[in-house]
Amino acid sequence: MLSRECCGPSLATDVLPTPAREDAAHVGDAEVVESKPVRTIALVGPPNCGKTTLFNQLTGLNRKVANFPGVTVEHFTGYITLQDGERIALIDLPGIYSLNAKSEDERVTVDVLRGRMTGIESPEAIILVLDSTNLGRHLALAAPVISLGLPTLVLLNMADSLRARSGDIEVLSLARQLGTPVALVSAASGEGLGAVQHFITSAMHQPQPAELPVLHDLRACRQWAEQINVQSNYRKPLPPMWTRRLDAVYLHRLWGPLIFLLVVIGIFQTIFAAGQPISQLLQNALDYLGAAASAHVHSALLRSLLMDGAWKGVSSVLVFLPQILLLFLLIGVLEDSGYLARAAVIADRTMSRFGLNGKAFIPLLSAYGCAVPAIMATRTIENKRDRLATIMIAPFMTCSARLPVYTMVIAAFVPNVHIAGVFFGSRALAMLGLYVIGFLAALFTARVLKSSILKSKDVPFLLELPPYRWPTVRSLVMRLFDRTKAFVWRAGTVILGVSLLLAILTNLPLHQGHSPAIQDSIAGRAGHCLEPLIAPLGFNWKIGVGLLTSIAAREVIVGTLGTLYGVDPEQHAMSLQQALHSDLSLGGAAALLIFFAFAMQCTSTLAVVRRETNSWKWPALQFAYMTVLAYCGAFVAKHLVDVFLR
């Protein structure tokens, strides 16, 4: 940890989420925790100036960072333990342009600063982080923040970029003008962070600025900032040349959209061309492990339960990990490099046609990974109705949990044919088609909502485009690590549980000590009850059971089918794809894909929608709408395929 190096061994780190605070204080270092209350310091600053990077450096935590404004949308507390044992609570906050909150994320920051956030102590001091390469505008935020009257440390971040681009500022002079301590730092490399410790351990004083502007007058704040910059001999850095060169291409009227399209296609092709072979290797390894383990299980019933049931269920989902990680890696590169903001610019025109704000594109793009953080990210959208519309359509974007389902069905039904040489295969094309269908359903829904219950006046679309940066290995590795943890956790809990339960239910009720035929088992009978409902879509009872279990999470169906086929003696020897092929018609496969493209099968998403909209009305509406659309869409797809492809 760099922060330990630069701040000396005295700055230890701690990794505790807010709720665990008190318990951990007792469990952890008992002699440290006297009755002394924890001092709270807030990290404030404009969006994308590096607050979370600094937070991670100081606390040793790994909160998500990326190169676009609006990554952090909620408050998060981490702890620093000083040498004398004192614990300091550091609150990471969403970026703000002013103290007049317009969007939900800005409101979080303002509420915390004014002590109105329940469960968060009013901060005792503020660390104001500003981008030193953009002080002309960012310094204007110092006026309202300093006027809060709390002891403030001003950190001018990205000192390395400032120097590299021949910019300069007299820190002492700036400190005199602002009446606060000021330090040039680089949060990414840890340079200059000793100032933070010095600030915390020294006697904190109220800021004593030489002069403050009239705060509600933006122009006055701006002029004040400019005047201070002049007095501190601020030399603006040279423009980032590479950003200009790249933008000349990426934001070109013609090349821009074309490159955007190539990037999207490239992502798909990589997931397929590179992800598939790795998945195959993993599959072989898991099969080998399963076979080796089952040799040690002597009871036939137990073997059927554990190996054919639970293991097949869990391993059939685990094999998709490489592809999902590849997807998150590529999304991570887009986010960290700064291209995501350009993609939002390119997409804005299409979005505006459907009544959406271009800003909605950023959460929607992250919904390709997972809808839960995407719905959180909608907090940056100022207009409440625009935000609701974006929340409502986010689950239509093809999240990574659909990837295993799509891959499984496509691999079973679509022959692998190269279309444009080695660059694009038929399977990748089918997959792309499903992504497009999901996106179109989202746009259609947005249009319906925006022209009916969520009509609103236009809010100007403004988006700051950050300079391009190299994605850091640390940030990318952290994303992949988090994702792997979540994925393996789900496979080891929900999917293992469902698989095991199914394996048991397919072996009950026992007839004279023997397992029944699979269709006569409890699971079989339950599935058969569903059949009248799903037969019009071309699904049999096994798919029905899969649909039922996938309400928990989409990829559970893969595990469920893995278990059901593993337990069924007729399909036991087949691969998952072969078994599926023997079970579904082509029309049924199309129906299954469309059903998964539209249906809301994710309890986590429903929970987060409930939390973010503060009512059950919206998630209930969303669930009903998406289920009806999924059923009707699947029905139409089956019959179209049956008519045209037979």
Add this chain to the structure above:
Amino acid sequence: MPGRVKTRERFTRRVFPPNAASPSARESRCALDAPDSSQEAQLLPLSELPHGVHAVIEEIHLPEKAAEQVMLFGFMKGVEVVAAGSGPGGCPRVYRLDGTEVAIRRATARRILVRIPSQEQA
């Protein structure tokens, strides 16, 4: 809302200066104070600024809330801007000001009037 208007229509709507005519009933809601004719000769809407050309912001004709928002992103009287790129077909536009790039829709940019300094000197 420009997104609702067909592309072709939008191209033909490129009037100069745009505030002389009200392009659509919806946009005309943005209560414009028409600048007097002596200024019109020098001022041009930001949306019409050619790629790579520097200009200085002179007037902002937007409703209060919207004006405040563009100001937070640096669009203020006296600030120098450069047209730096755009989305497909020219909307939204990207401007460089204060060392950063900001994307803004054309409908908003046409309410911001700028002056090209070199033109004035000539």
